Amino acid sequence: MENLIKLAREGRLERGLGLTFGTTHRPNQAERVSYDIEALTKKYQIGRKADGSPYRFKILTYGCQMNEHDTEVMAGLLYGMGYQQTESEEDADFILFNTCAVRENAEDKVFGQIGRMRPLKFRNPELLFGLCGCMAQEQGVQKLVLEKFPWVDLVFGTHNIQRLPELVFQAKNSTETVLEVWDKAPETVEDWPKIRKDSVRAWVNIQYGCNKFCTYCIVPYTRGVERSRLPEDILAEVASLVAEGYRDITLLGQNVNDYGVDLGTTNFAGLLRKVNEIPGIDRIRFTTSNPWNFTDELIDAIAQSEHVVEHIHLPVQSGSNRILKRMNRSHTREYYLNLVHKIRGAIPNVVLTTDIIVGFPGETEDDFEQTVSLVREVEFDNAFTFIYSPRENTPAASFEDTATLAEKKDRLRRLNDVQNEISLRHNLQLRGEIVDVLVEGESRTNKDVLSGRTRGNRLVLFPGDASMQGRHVEVEITEPQTFLLKGRVVRAPEVQEVIS
Numbered sequence: 001m002e003n004l005i006k007l008a009r010e011g012r013l014e015r016g017l018g019l020t021f022g023t024t025h026r027p028n029q030a031e032r033v034s035y036d037i038e039a040l041t042k043k044y045q046i047g048r049k050a051d052g053s054p055y056r057f058k059i060l061t062y063g064c065q066m067n068e069h070d071t072e073v074m075a076g077l078l079y080g081m082g083y084q085q086t087e088s089e090e091d092a093d094f095i096l097f098n099t100c101a102v103r104e105n106a107e108d109k110v111f112g113q114i115g116r117m118r119p120l121k122f123r124n125p126e127l128l129f130g131l132c133g134c135m136a137q138e139q140g141v142q143k144l145v146l147e148k149f150p151w152v153d154l155v156f157g158t159h160n161i162q163r164l165p166e167l168v169f170q171a172k173n174s175t176e177t178v179l180e181v182w183d184k185a186p187e188t189v190e191d192w193p194k195i196r197k198d199s200v201r202a203w204v205n206i207q208y209g210c211n212k213f214c215t216y217c218i219v220p221y222t223r224g225v226e227r228s229r230l231p232e233d234i235l236a237e238v239a240s241l242v243a244e245g246y247r248d249i250t251l252l253g254q255n256v257n258d259y260g261v262d263l264g265t266t267n268f269a270g271l272l273r274k275v276n277e278i279p280g281i282d283r284i285r286f287t288t289s290n291p292w293n294f295t296d297e298l299i300d301a302i303a304q305s306e307h308v309v310e311h312i313h314l315p316v317q318s319g320s321n322r323i324l325k326r327m328n329r330s331h332t333r334e335y336y337l338n339l340v341h342k343i344r345g346a347i348p349n350v351v352l353t354t355d356i357i358v359g360f361p362g363e364t365e366d367d368f369e370q371t372v373s374l375v376r377e378v379e380f381d382n383a384f385t386f387i388y389s390p391r392e393n394t395p396a397a398s399f400e401d402t403a404t405l406a407e408k409k410d411r412l413r414r415l416n417d418v419q420n421e422i423s424l425r426h427n428l429q430l431r432g433e434i435v436d437v438l439v440e441g442e443s444r445t446n447k448d449v450l451s452g453r454t455r456g457n458r459l460v461l462f463p464g465d466a467s468m469q470g471r472h473v474e475v476e477i478t479e480p481q482t483f484l485l486k487g488r489v490v491r492a493p494e495v496q497e498v499i500s
């Protein structure tokens with residue numbers, strides 16, 4: 001195992017997770033490329049349908065915020081080609097699955113959907129199906145699509161999104177599946193067009209890829225080695241978002257606290273301080289940060305930067321040192337607890353959330369109990385908990401696994417019970433408190449109820465009207481629940497300003 005990890009770290013692991021078809025050039029160092037996207041999309045104009053109506057696309061997005069953001073980029077490219085967006089599968093001429101490979105059940109869902117939607121092709125012969133994102137980087141998936149889902153017209157990966165306009169044209173003119181997946185990212189593309197989903201919150205990539213090679217995780221293979229964007233490009237993007245009125249900016253990376261390691265000229269703490277100084281910036285978030293390399297310098301930068309909110313997502317994965325070692329995590333239980341202690345000391349009211357895997361191969365009841373005890377000791381505000389899912393070609397997939405699925409499900413339930421009790425207790429302490437909420441818009445189920453978030457990322461629901469969207473309001477918490485807080489607006493200074 002050690003050897004595999006070493007090879008992978010050195011970029012010498014050739015295990016076929018990523019076939020390369022079509023044209024590709026792969027220099028060793030990632031070039032920074034600024035495409036003339038307008039020219040690129042102009043070259044591949046989709047035109048109008050025979051009845052004069054526009055071609056329409058729908059993207060189904062699975063997985064993490066990185067994928068959500070890639071979807072915004074692909075929507076930008078498709079708009080540039082003359083496509084319009086539709087929410088309805090029946091109206092779509094291009095249905096694109098932007099997939100996640102982290103767990104098997106997410107993959108099964110995608111294949112289920114592709115199967116279910118096949119008949120749409122009989123009604124609309126022009127309909128194209130595409131599959132992209134992390135699943136597309138897996139050789140097994142590529143093979144499966146070609147053999148079992150031949151009605152998928154286009155497969156491309158995470159490293160060649162910029163090829164989308166040309167690939168759509170190839171797919172339109174081909175009776176076979178067009179498959180172009182690059183196994184590395186030869187270039188870091190700047191100046192993407194983006195159709196952002198939200199008008200209050202925006203994502204900004206700061207770093208791509210991951211070098212950590214946790215033994216369970218497919219991400220380093222599907223997203224490649226760590227590459228940081230240049231600070232000036234990031235700052236320019238954030239500044240333009242602020243100018244457009246975005247108020248809640250999330251800096252995205254698979255491993256943000258490694259930001260700048262490959263550049264050698266800056267680091268994540270430095271970047272946060274610079275983003276914090278952008279005139280007019282409101283809230284700054286980041287995800288995902290990991291326990292390793294979470295330096296005192298970074299804690300100080302978060303604590304001292306007024307716009308950086310007090311929410312840290314800090315995946316622990318397990319509370320057992322034995323399991324952490326088998327996971328190839330670079331932290332121990334003691335290191336993690338000490339880090340939490342330092343963070344809490346420096347950042348009062350910090351909201352801590354985490355990711356936990358149960359049922360990792362070899363996890364005993366005693367190992368699991370150590371995870372539960374860590375959860376009780378840290379008292380996270382929220383935890384995303386998962387049953388381990390073996391991922392092809394990752395080291396842990398070949399580890400011996402003794403616990404049964406029933407045992408794993410039982411552990412997950414017990415862990416969730418403990419965490420839910422803690423989340424509720426924390427939220428109950430907020431009853432009667434007045435919190436600052438940035439209003440995102442109407443809640444999902446009731447248009448008279450607005451939803452927004454505290455700086456700590458707690459979801460708050462309250463009656464209000466649309467003029468509050470994108471503004472700060474002060475909400476008194478009246479009904480705390482496990483996963484959200486209900487309340488009523490007691491002051492809306494920014495809204496009055498607008499009305500008067």
Ligand code: 5AD
Nearest residue numbers: 102216217315355356386387388389
């Ligand atoms: N099985 C289950 N959960 C996983 N995660 C990553 N890989 C796996 C896997 N093979 C979880 C980790 C990670 C989160 C994004 O997904 O907890 O932090």
Ligand code: SF4
Nearest residue numbers: 210212213214217219
């Ligand atoms: Fe996966 Fe670990 Fe990288 Fe996260 S840090 S993406 S868990 S390998």
